[in-house]
Amino acid sequence: MSSREDILGRVRAKLGRNETNAVAARTGIDVILAAKAQGPRPHVAMEMSALAGRLIDKSLAYSSTVDQIATQAEAPAAIARYLAGLGLPTQAVIWPKLADLDWAGAGITVAAREAQDADLVGITGCFCAVAETGTLMLCGSPDSPAAISLLPETHIAIVPASRIVPGMEEAFALALNELGQLPRAVNFISGPSRTGDIEQTIVLGAHGPYRVHLILIDGE
Amino acid sequence: MESRSHRFKENAAAALANPVLQANMRTAKGKFVDKRAIAIKEIDDFEGTREAAKQLRNLVLENLDLWLEKFETNATARGAKVLWAKDGAEICRHVAEIGKRHGIKKAVKSKSMLSEEAGLNQALEATGIQPVETDLGEYILQINNNEPPSHIIAPVVHKSLDEVADLFEKVHQTPRKTEIPALTREAREVLREHFLTADMGISGGNFLVAETGSVALVTNEGNGRMVTTLPRVHVVITGIEKVIPTLEDLATLMRLLPRSATGQSISNYVSVLTGTKAPDELDGPEHLYYILVDNGRADVIGSEFQEMLRCIRCGACMNHCPVYQTIGGHAYGWVYPGPMGSVLTPLYTGLENAIDLPHAATLCNQCGVVCPVKIPLPDLLRKLREKQTDKNLRPWMERAVLKAWAFVAASPTLYALGAWFGVRYLKWLAGGKASIPVLSAAPEWTKGRDFPAPEGKTFRELYAERKAKP
Ligand code: SF4
Numbered sequence: 235m236s237s238r239e240d241i242l243g244r245v246r247a248k249l250g251r252n253e254t255n256a257v258a259a260r261t262g263i264d265v266i267l268a269a270k271a272q273g274p275r276p277h278v279a280m281e282m283s284a285l286a287g288r289l290i291d292k293s294l295a296y297s298s299t300v301d302q303i304a305t306q307a308e309a310p311a312a313i314a315r316y317l318a319g320l321g322l323p324t325q326a327v328i329w330p331k332l333a334d335l336d337w338a339g340a341g342i343t344v345a346a347r348e349a350q351d352a353d354l355v356g357i358t359g360c361f362c363a364v365a366e367t368g369t370l371m372l373c374g375s376p377d378s379p380a381a382i383s384l385l386p387e388t389h390i391a392i393v394p395a396s397r398i399v400p401g402m403e404e405a406f407a408l409a410l411n412e413l414g415q416l417p418r419a420v421n422f423i424s425g426p427s428r429t430g431d432i433e434q435t436i437v438l439g440a441h442g443p444y445r446v447h448l449i450l451i452d453g454e
Numbered sequence: 455m456e457s458r459s460h461r462f463k464e465n466a467a468a469a470l471a472n473p474v475l476q477a478n479m480r481t482a483k484g485k486f487v488d489k490r491a492i493a494i495k496e497i498d499d500f501e502g503t504r505e506a507a508k509q510l511r512n513l514v515l516e517n518l519d520l521w522l523e524k525f526e527t528n529a530t531a532r533g534a535k536v537l538w539a540k541d542g543a544e545i546c547r548h549v550a551e552i553g554k555r556h557g558i559k560k561a562v563k564s565k566s567m568l569s570e571e572a573g574l575n576q577a578l579e580a581t582g583i584q585p586v587e588t589d590l591g592e593y594i595l596q597i598n599n600n601e602p603p604s605h606i607i608a609p610v611v612h613k614s615l616d617e618v619a620d621l622f623e624k625v626h627q628t629p630r631k632t633e634i635p636a637l638t639r640e641a642r643e644v645l646r647e648h649f650l651t652a653d654m655g656i657s658g659g660n661f662l663v664a665e666t667g668s669v670a671l672v673t674n675e676g677n678g679r680m681v682t683t684l685p686r687v688h689v690v691i692t693g694i695e696k697v698i699p700t701l702e703d704l705a706t707l708m709r710l711l712p713r714s715a716t717g718q719s720i721s722n723y724v725s726v727l728t729g730t731k732a733p734d735e736l737d738g739p740e741h742l743y744y745i746l747v748d749n750g751r752a753d754v755i756g757s758e759f760q761e762m763l764r765c766i767r768c769g770a771c772m773n774h775c776p777v778y779q780t781i782g783g784h785a786y787g788w789v790y791p792g793p794m795g796s797v798l799t800p801l802y803t804g805l806e807n808a809i810d811l812p813h814a815a816t817l818c819n820q821c822g823v824v825c826p827v828k829i830p831l832p833d834l835l836r837k838l839r840e841k842q843t844d845k846n847l848r849p850w851m852e853r854a855v856l857k858a859w860a861f862v863a864a865s866p867t868l869y870a871l872g873a874w875f876g877v878r879y880l881k882w883l884a885g886g887k888a889s890i891p892v893l894s895a896a897p898e899w900t901k902g903r904d905f906p907a908p909e910g911k912t913f914r915e916l917y918a919e920r921k922a923k924p
Pocket of ligand 1 (some may be wrong): 794828
């Protein structure tokens with residue numbers, strides 16, 4: 235007997251499974267999956283300005299930094315200012331999706347490809363952002379590879395205010411709605427990577443970025 | 455991992471006598487407890503959320519076979535391969551076979567308690583695959599001769615900064631660093647190299663989402679993302695009880711898990727991974743395997759201990775346990791310490807192999823109060839104690855005393871006689887004082903406290919006297 239049959243067989247025996255109750259239970263499962271019931275939710279104010287305000291507050295609480303601009307076209311210049319302010323390099327790996335912005339005009343040299351170890355700055359967009367916890371939701375795809383938000387020491391994310399949702403529930407619903415199914419890699423990111431393993435002392439920049447910077451686009 | 459739970463008493467005594475461990479445990483205790491207390495206040499209806507989490511975990515356990523089939527169907531449809539393992543040895547066989555099939559030389563691992571249950575690292579080394587633990591805590595343990603973890607969330611909570619500094623200096627052969635950020639940076643650089651050169655990533659799974667056939671991974675360091683993004687093969691090793699129905703349920707549980715575990719509103723990274731990389735995708739694994747593990751879980755289904763399978767491995771029960779806070783995790787002798795371990799270890803490795811664990815608790819119910827999925831841990835510990843007694847597993851002396859007690863207590867005359875002698879003897883022993891400093895029949899008990907001396911008359915005598923008065 236295969237291990238699958240052995241394990242499932244013992245679970246079935248323990249649960250007193252038979253053909254009749256299996257039919258009823260399967261229907262029950264389909265009902266649960268169709269209902270997609272939510273648990274209790276913490277209160278999150280729903281107006282767009284309140285959502286953006288909460289996203290900013292929570293992001294700061296998670297050691298991210300935030301800049302606000304009016305249109306996406308201003309993003310390269312805002313990023314150039316941020317990089318210059320911290321004395322960071324002006325070479326960056328970016329999502330292929332963002333290749334059309336005028337990076338050269340802002341003095342940033344970009345490579346639109348997968349991330350490599352030597353990349354120090356990674357620039358991404360986001361699929362949406364979750365106001366409740368100040369979290370970015372990134373979906374992997376050919377023009378938005380996952381490692382760009384992970385390998386570089388600095389991660390900069392462009393976040394249109396119109397893409398801020400209250401909670402994780404809405405973020406998932408948006409993904410299923412717009413993409414038809416969950417993409418292979420959904421990553422929720424809240425601030426720079428950290429560890430508290432040594433004496434429960436928090437240190438930023440464990441394996442992933444040391445810094446996460448949000449460029450919030452108010453008008454889009 | 456071989457269980458040393460049968461030596462609990464010796465292990466605990468050694469832990470109590472270890473001043474470094476005692477100091478480290480004192481530092482850790484406050485941090486976990488205080489942070490959680492603050493974090494749960496952010497949830498308007500924390501109790502309601504706990505109740506919802508309990509219900510949704512119960513829903514799955516009640517029809518676990520069908521939920522597993524549902525998960526398997528949906529995961530397979532997205533290109534994953536689902537394997538099953540009855541025990542630790544079978545986990546190791548599966549991983550070795552996958553390694554052989556894909557010509558794997560090096561596997562980077564993010565934390566998986568199942569891999570500890572199986573002793574996977576040693577098995578991989580034996581087949582010529584180099585395993586590298588990448589969670590900072592787990593890495594520290596691995597380079598310290600594969601020391602076992604002492605906490606499920608904070609594996610090196612028992613170690614001090616100095617101990618880590620010594621270890622890094624010795625193993626990395628670099629100048630000794632004394633600052634935690636510098637040590638973290640050093641580990642980052644060593645491990646980055648491994649991430650980039652490994653061809654297999656091994657992770658645990660916090661949850662398996664039946665609706666989408668996905669695995670949810672929760673980490674702070676980002677190592678979980680590394681091992682599931684960079685290598686061309688990804689293997690998820692997780693228990694069969696980890697299935698949850700929907701993404702909405704994941705959202706509910708994510709309000710509880712990080713707050714209960716580390717006092718964070720959310721962990722830095724929550725990855726929901728589904729299937730293999732598309733041909734035109736630039737990163738992600740080409741092959742994805744799930745190893746769904748029984749190792750004692752199936753037999754708990756339908757039993758009086760089924761509630762234990764709701765556990766989401768947050769560690770809150772141990773953080774709040776006065777016994778764990780004092781002796782640390784190693785004394786428990788197996789993978790899972792604290793109250794949850796005292797229930798799981800006897801269930802998974804055999805009641806007779808962990809005879810002291812159900813007693814390694816004061817039943818104060820701190821664990822039951824903080825558990826995010828409302829597992830009544832003290833009740834389960836009490837049931838395990840009853841089982842031990844039923845199966846005559848307790849030491850003969852304890853059994854004999856209880857038998858004698860039962861005999862006396864069942865007879866009113868004998869009981870009255872015993873009490874009559876008892877109170878008089880103890881009063882005489884106290885010699886006029888209010889308490890007795892040392893009882894020769896229970897020297898261990900009186901080591902830490904005095905025994906209050908009785909007044910010299912039994913309750914029945916006093917009652918009769920009072921009734922006789924007009
Ligand atoms: S038993 Fe409860 S408190 Fe303990 S680890 Fe499991 S879920 Fe957390």
